[in-house]
Amino acid sequence: MSQTLTLGPETLHALPSGALWWPARRVLAVSDLHLGKSARLARRGGALLPPYETRATLERLEADIAATRPAGVICLGDSFDDTAAAGALEEDAMLWLARLMAGRDWTWIEGNHDPGPIALAGTHRASLTLGALTFRHIADPAQRHEVSGHYHPKARLAGQARPCFLADAARIILPAYGAYTGGLWSHDPALTGLMQPGALAVLTGPKARAIPMPR
Template sequence: MTGHSFTLAGARLIALPSGALFWPDKSLLCVSDLHLGKSERRARLGSASLPPYETRDTLARLEADLRATGAKTVICLGDSFDDIAAADALSDGEKLWIATLQSGRRWIWIEGNHDPGPVDLGGTYLAELALAPLTFRHIARLGAHGEVSGHYHPKANVKTRGRSLSRPAFLIDTARVIMPAYGTYTGGLRSDNPALATLMSAQAIAVLTGKTARAIPMPR
């Protein structure tokens, strides 16, 4: 399987080019910050409209990752919906698609700051999940070890052919991995932002997403 392989707290993980994290020994796929229903929420709040295709695009990519990995457990690491009302506003077809993806799998929704309440879409809703030797939560905590989190939508800038290019990226060191946002309509926080620089060690790497998973020293 293509991707960047690394070890966190003794667990062998693969950062996939799509922005998903795969734990082969547990047959577990983790995705963060799907922000499903973002276009609906923006329209509801009177913001500039976006084409209403992001939910289906995000679910199609998730379906492809599930097919490629054969994962039996899925963790959605918070902010899976742009808000709770956006979850309720999903179309019947989108809800059925999610139910189809859940079929035959253990599915866990982790609480995020955008969706801090249970969703009526199947699966299990948790504040966080400890699955030794890792802990899955939405927002990283200083001092944690073996932590997988999201929230910040990290991006890393690299120079290629004389121009700067920004890509969503995993940030990885010996204590934690901060996941990129998986959703189609999501912005990002540059890796040199103090919030991320404080959390990550000086030896941290960034794994860029895209056609391939490319590891570089974390830009600071």
């Protein structure tokens, strides 16, 4: 049900959930979980949303970890909706995260919503290079063989909008993994300026489906 992608010398799999699986390294990458978004909105006087997004996101992550059994997990930034949210998760969510992290090499990449280290176990980095691939939050146009997030790309197929991966020979941009996250259309200039002609959009859902990137 996944879509196979090639980035440099590596073969990766875009999963229907929005996670990226690198079997050669047994690494699972996810981006933009935005845990604690409903609490952050309530704290700042914004829209009141049902506070279920953390549970929904952790359930999805737990399922992907159970399916792939990764040795390492890379969270590509904006894992929390702000730095206060990282310290305000309910105890059961913190224990859930701790169970998922146990025995794994877990890396938190800094994002624009959660800059700097947070008070959680794991390794905290601005970016991470493993072999030929570099993982960071926001794409660097000068970088090749890069995996990033940040933009929450989405595209439409048969009249239905879905979060999507964007992939070309230079980079893969992951969709937002968390519940309650919006999206940026793939035809937005911010994305068309980053992605090469011939790029693919891999839509998430029951099955990962690849289409030419809508421009």
